[in-house]
Amino acid sequence: MSDPVKIQIWSDYVCPFCMLAEGPLEQATEDLDVEIEWKPFELRAHPQPTLRPEDPYLPDIWKRAVYPMARRMGVDITLPTVSPQPYTRLAFEGFQYAQERGKGDAYTRRMFRAFFQEDLDLGQIDVLTTLAGELDLDREEFRTALEKGTYTERHQDALREAAAHRVQVAPTFLVGDIRMEGVPSAPQLRKAILDAQARQQDAADEPTGAACGVDGVC
Incomplete structure (x- = not known):
């Protein structure tokens, strides 16, 4: 039997489409053997300015794309009023x-x-500390880790991994070796998983072949 299909998802916490991708992911992976790993990707890293909800861009994209998709999926989601939108480095270190x-x-x-x-x-x-506490994480230890930058380098390593995979869109899915950008439908995602599963099984079934040394001795 082949290993579980690995699904890697690069996302940012201020990307509404990343949250909306949860539904199709859950539906597509039901009863399938998968390993899901969410990965950090900062859409706008410091010092690049982040977006402001009072400017035209965010209300427009939410009206045209986010809210219609959320209604179709039955997801409760609202354009946040936090202005400007937060940088997510600290959240990702958390x-x-x-x-x-x-x-x-x-x-x-x-x-x-x-x-x-x-x-x-x-x-x-x-x-962030309050939210970590809700997950039964040690609040004081969590806060200290963020204040001291304990996980800064690990987060930077994660961003370098995203760059190595040429991630430029959130969310970006890597299902085995099948790449998908944006929010896939559950059938699209399930097909990718099954295709990746079949490839892994074919690779596992492939005979390795025998080999001998150059002197003919096996």
């Missing part, structure tokens, strides 16, 4: 802390809901 303790996926999902359903500022250590 992710590294949570992931080290086996709670990376839960942390990611909590960040999405905190920003898009509760209008919380994910750039504030106090907010």
Whole structure:
């Protein structure tokens, strides 16, 4: 039997489409053997300015794309009023802390809901510490890790990995070796998983072949 299909998802906590991708992901992976790994990708890293909800761009894209998709999926999501939108470096350093303790996926999902359903500022250590506590992570240890930059280099390594994969869009899925950008439908994602599963099985079934030394001795 082949290994579980690995699904890597590069996302940013201020990307509404990343939160909306949760639904198709859950539907597509039901009853399939997969390993899901959320990965950091900063859409706008410091010092690049982040977006402001009072400017025309965000209300327009939400009206044209985010809200219609959310209605189709039955997802409660609202354009946050936090202005300017927070940088997510600290939140992602918190992710590294949570992931080290086996709670990376839960942390990611909590960040999405905190920003898009509760209008919380994910750039504030106090907010992040409270959310970490809700996940039964040690609040004081978590806060200290963020204040001291304990996970700064690990987060930078994660960003370098995203760059190595040429990630430029959030979300970006890598299903085995099948790349998908944006929010896929559940059938599209499920097909990619099954195709990747078939490739892995074919590779596992392939005979390795025998080999001998140059002197003919096996």
